[in-house]
Amino acid sequence: MVMCHMIADNLLELHEMAVAIGMRREWFQPASFPHYDVSLSRRVRAVALGAVEVDLRAMPAIMRQIRAQPWFDGWATGALTRRLP
Numbered sequence: 001m002v003m004c005h006m007i008a009d010n011l012l013e014l015h016e017m018a019v020a021i022g023m024r025r026e027w028f029q030p031a032s033f034p035h036y037d038v039s040l041s042r043r044v045r046a047v048a049l050g051a052v053e054v055d056l057r058a059m060p061a062i063m064r065q066i067r068a069q070p071w072f073d074g075w076a077t078g079a080l081t082r083r084l085p
Helices: 011-020 040-048 056-067 072-077
Strands: 003-006 035-039
Touching: 003 011, 003 040, 011 035, 011 040, 035 040
Parallel strands: none
Antiparallel strands: 003 035
């Protein structure tokens, strides 16, 4: 089965999209970088709901940008914002 990583600007967005595409919270992968492993069929649903597909080569830069956000250091403690600028 082919899987993709789903990340978001913040954890609230990530979990909301996960619920919208039928993911379970226990499938959340917090260890290396907060994400969900998403099947291709769920990826199609996520894109239909507004998710943006990114090229694999662009992922490291996007992850660095997210890690630089003030909330990222506190993400495990629930320090989130509704939507980052």
